[in-house]
Amino acid sequence: MRLALLALLAKEPAHGYELKQALEQTFGAAYPQPNIGQIYVTLSRLEQNGLIQGQDVNQSRRPNKRVYEITEAGREALAGWVAEPTEGPRVRDEFFMKLVLAPATGVTDRLALINKQRRHYLNIMRGLSRLAAAEDRNNRVAQLLIEGAMLHLQADLDWLERCQEELD
Amino acid sequence: MSRPGPSPASTAPEQAMLQVKDLVKAYRADGATSWAVRHVDLRVDRGEFVAIMGPSGAGKSTLLHLLGGLDRPDSGQIWLDGRRVDDLPESRWAVLRRRSIGFVFQFSNLVSNMTAADNVELPALLAGTPPRQARERREELLTELGLEHKARSTPAALSGGEQQRVALARALINEPSLLLADEPTGSLDSRNTRDVLRLLSRCHERGQTILLVTHDARVASTADRVISLFDGEIADDSAVSLPANGGGTVADVVQLKG
Incomplete structure (x- = not known):
């Protein structure tokens, strides 16, 4: 999921819930959907690793939301992921x-x-x-x-x- | 949906669309005997949709041909709709195939110098259906298969998928109580396969009995019941049902990384 989130953030900055919606819209019900908790955990890990950067945005009458954008290191990680050949499926x-x-x-x-x-x-x-x-x-x-x-x-x-x- | 289950014990004997006892067929070539069908017992109830799977050479097509009277068993008995048919002369089989059994093969075998419409209508006319009625039924079927605009085309002007759908319409025009299909999607791409499957499901819902030979697990899994043939014998016979989680996600099949 790390790389899916990075890929989505490479397109435009977004907050956690927007990323969840984007994943659902793209992959449909066929794909096992991460819950919002998993997304927040992954986002904070990505931020700790310096691949994305978050900024709190004040909202009136609602809790603040954290909007993330991809960093230069994040773009490099993404490029590395895309360039790398993917393992073939393994026999059960x-x-x-x-x-x-x-x-x-x-x-x-x-x-x-x-x-x-x-x-x-x-x-x-x-x-x-x-x-x-x-x-x-x-x-x-x-x-x-x-x-x-x-x-x-x-x-x-x-x-x-x-x-x-x-x-x- | 009213589907008779695959359990023969729960239904009255007269419900059987097809019953086969101890069916045997061997081919002899160069002094060697190869057993295509060995002592097969089988019962298919009215309205059942049964798929037959198995490796090539397992006897799937031979079994289907025996059931449709295209080939004769060495021994054993076949009842169709409660009637013993294995000992019928060819002329009576021909009548049965015209009226009660529809056949579809992997390759459509359409008459090349006739239009799609005429190909579909021909079996109805041969069975004595009045021309106007045959035409109406043909129009209905071709429309249902999305081929109404191709009625005047000859087979050569149709794609493989279209030809196969015309062949299916031809097999269905006399509303056979039993449809026998031998790899009907074997030469089709995934989209055409989906169209053929949709029509088969509709026939099934209408109560037609379907017996279909296939390698394609997607096709087989649309049936109520799958029979696995191996070395001329039935190795397994089981109902198909949804997995416990009701379908799940693709992750049940492939591991998604990332």
Whole structure:
């Protein structure tokens, strides 16, 4: 979340609640939304590290609000983040460990494990379809995020099929 | 939504749209026998939407072809709508396919020198539907699929997604009680897949029984029930339901960093 907040502040100064709204608007319901407390904590950490700078703004009949803007060091951190290649997804190795090791324990057999895992993935897929249907169809960011999750799941299912073929 | 659940015990036997007992099909080539479908028992209730998944070579398409009478089993029995059909002669199967079974394949197999409209109307006319009624139903279906403006186009002038939707309209024009679909979205991009899925869901809501073979987990997860075929046998048969958290977020699938 640190970098998402930095990115938003690179565009324009904002206070915590505005940042929360901007995140929600951009990513939609598909993205796990940070609560306002997490945002304030992250902002103060960013400020301690000198990546942003806050200034209290007086409000009549309301508590003061703190408006943040990005610093030069913050812009550099952001540039570094963007320039760095992102790690690829990792295979869920906990399931693979179960699949490889469980038969020897006599606790369960591979087919039962695979079937259970497949059902689980399909149920998640159904949940994602519902999420996509509920999300604004014109919110391309949110829809792409959901489609990305769906493609990951499809790959997990294909891999499950390969495990079934090879480990039989 | 009135959906009969996948549990066969809870419904009366006459509710079964399709019942299969000990179905076997093998192919022999160069002296070797490969088992495509081994001793499959299956029951699909009226109004159910069932997806069949499994690796290639698992026997998915063969099973579907046997159920639609496009191929004959070596042994076993098939009941369609309470009627034994596996021993019917080809001429009777042809009538069944015209009236009660709709078929969609991965590639649309449209008649290339006929317009989209004529492709869709043809099965209705062959089944004896009066031309005016066939035309009305065709117009309805093409409109529902967003293809009303393509009625006069020949298949070559349509995109892959459009061709597939025309094929779906063709399969649905006689309002078959059973729709058999073999990878209907296999050659489609994600947007066209969504359109085809939407129509299938609508057919499902109308009470049509759907049996669909697919590799696409998104397609399979729209069904009520998923059957996993492996090596010609049913390895799993289970209802699809929403996860406990009702859908959650993408973070349940991919880890979001930052």
